Amino acid sequence: MRLLFGTLFGLAVAAVVGLALTYYAIARGTPFGGLTIDSWTAWPKSGTTDADPYARASIARSGRLPTAMGDGVSFTLTSDDDGKTLDGRCEVVLSGVTPTARFWTLTLYNLDGALVANSTNRYGFTSQEIVRHADGSFEIVVAPRASPGNWLPTGGVERYELVLRLYDTAVGVSTKAGREVPMPGVTTRSCP
Amino acid sequence: MIRWLLLILGGALLGGIVHLATVIILPRTATQDAYARLSPIVPVNTVVALPAPTPDKAVMPFMDPAFASAICRYDLSQGPLKLTVPVSPAYTSVSFYTRYDVAYYAINDRAAGRRVIELDLMTTAQHDQVPEDEEVTAADRLIVESPTVTGLIAIRAMAPEPGLMRVAESAVAASRCSTQQPEPPPRPAARAPEAPRPRR
Numbered sequence: 262m263r264l265l266f267g268t269l270f271g272l273a274v275a276a277v278v279g280l281a282l283t284y285y286a287i288a289r290g291t292p293f294g295g296l297t298i299d300s301w302t303a304w305p306k307s308g309t310t311d312a313d314p315y316a317r318a319s320i321a322r323s324g325r326l327p328t329a330m331g332d333g334v335s336f337t338l339t340s341d342d343d344g345k346t347l348d349g350r351c352e353v354v355l356s357g358v359t360p361t362a363r364f365w366t367l368t369l370y371n372l373d374g375a376l377v378a379n380s381t382n383r384y385g386f387t388s389q390e391i392v393r394h395a396d397g398s399f400e401i402v403v404a405p406r407a408s409p410g411n412w413l414p415t416g417g418v419e420r421y422e423l424v425l426r427l428y429d430t431a432v433g434v435s436t437k438a439g440r441e442v443p444m445p446g447v448t449t450r451s452c453p
Numbered sequence: 454m455i456r457w458l459l460l461i462l463g464g465a466l467l468g469g470i471v472h473l474a475t476v477i478i479l480p481r482t483a484t485q486d487a488y489a490r491l492s493p494i495v496p497v498n499t500v501v502a503l504p505a506p507t508p509d510k511a512v513m514p515f516m517d518p519a520f521a522s523a524i525c526r527y528d529l530s531q532g533p534l535k536l537t538v539p540v541s542p543a544y545t546s547v548s549f550y551t552r553y554d555v556a557y558y559a560i561n562d563r564a565a566g567r568r569v570i571e572l573d574l575m576t577t578a579q580h581d582q583v584p585e586d587e588e589v590t591a592a593d594r595l596i597v598e599s600p601t602v603t604g605l606i607a608i609r610a611m612a613p614e615p616g617l618m619r620v621a622e623s624a625v626a627a628s629r630c631s632t633q634q635p636e637p638p639p640r641p642a643a644r645a646p647e648a649p650r651p652r653r
Contacts, residue, residue, distance in 0.1 A: 278464065278472070308556045310600070312555055
């Protein structure tokens with residue numbers, strides 16, 4: 262009897278530990294192989310057949326198609342340069358330049374990967390739409406209320422993430438963070 | 454007391470194995486992965502344009518709204534597939550995914566180096582059956598090997614400004630994917646001979 266209870270208890274522990282680990286590992290996103298530059302993170306390997314089992318599981322669970330190597334690379338941003346989580350009620354400013362790419366797009370999603378409704382139907386910018394300074398750098402204001410220049414509306418949602426996709430770029434699996442891959446700086450300017 | 458600690462320790466170790474097993478099995482049991490989402494709306498071996506994502510409705514999460522996209526859900530069991538994608542003015546890419554949404558190949562308009570991206574998709578076994586001399590005479594043919602018999606091809610054209618979305622959509626809509634006939638149709642004579650030849 263003791264043996265039976267002991268075995269059942271051990272198996273219950275195994276099930277709880279195993280499933281909880283899987284749940285958190287997949288929900289928190291791929292833990293390995295990330296390329297982190299400043300506050301931005303990309304998983305170039307997720308777009309190749311070298312994708313690790315965690316990346317595959319995370320992709321299958323979310324239902325997205327990963328950006329393939331040879332097409333481009335996607336950088337995700339969830340917090341500003343001070344580590345503060347992006348808040349759609351605040352005014353967040355992206356400024357600087359991007360790594361070399363033929364085109365890039367910046368898109369705002371909620372945490373489920375859906376676009377966020379707003380009055381202007383603007384969900385992001387492409388590299389050609391952006392208004393730049395004379396030196397080629399740009400500034401994008403991500404805020405709930407209209408702002409002059411490149412304004413990306415947040416729709417006032419609490420949490421969101423930004424995805425910067427570089428298309429036809431040399432940035433990839435072998436890239437190391439450094440001067441040749443400058444990412445835009447991210448600062449939270451004001452919060453209500 | 455020691456007995457319970459040992460049981461917890463043993464359970465935790467076994468839990469690690471459960472964790473690894475579930476992570477590996479998950480892609481094969483996922484009911485809402487991209488392939489499952491696309492299957493009801495995309496017939497086999499046909500290019501179907503996807504509706505642009507909106508805040509209320511999107512076929513898949515994390516779609517890029519600056520792109521017009523179409524999907525060819527392929528099944529190579531009846532033979533190799535021929536894919537033709539006209540290039541849009543801005544940026545066009547074709548990405549290949551296995552049945553379990555792993556990207557195994559992608560090509561963009563510049564890498565293809567011509568106005569139309571043309572390629573043949575086949576399994577490794579089908580590639581082995583292609584006669585050697587035929588492969589030589591058709592050296593300009595780009596052959597892609599699929600690791601799985603079924604899978605997805607994502608055809609995407611960029612609209613750098615919203616006004617160019619129509620152009621991108623029409624380029625994507627003009628794409629074709631179909632299983633090859635035993636007699637391949639004559640290849641069009643008009644093509645830029647100086648264009649770099651894409652090879653794998």
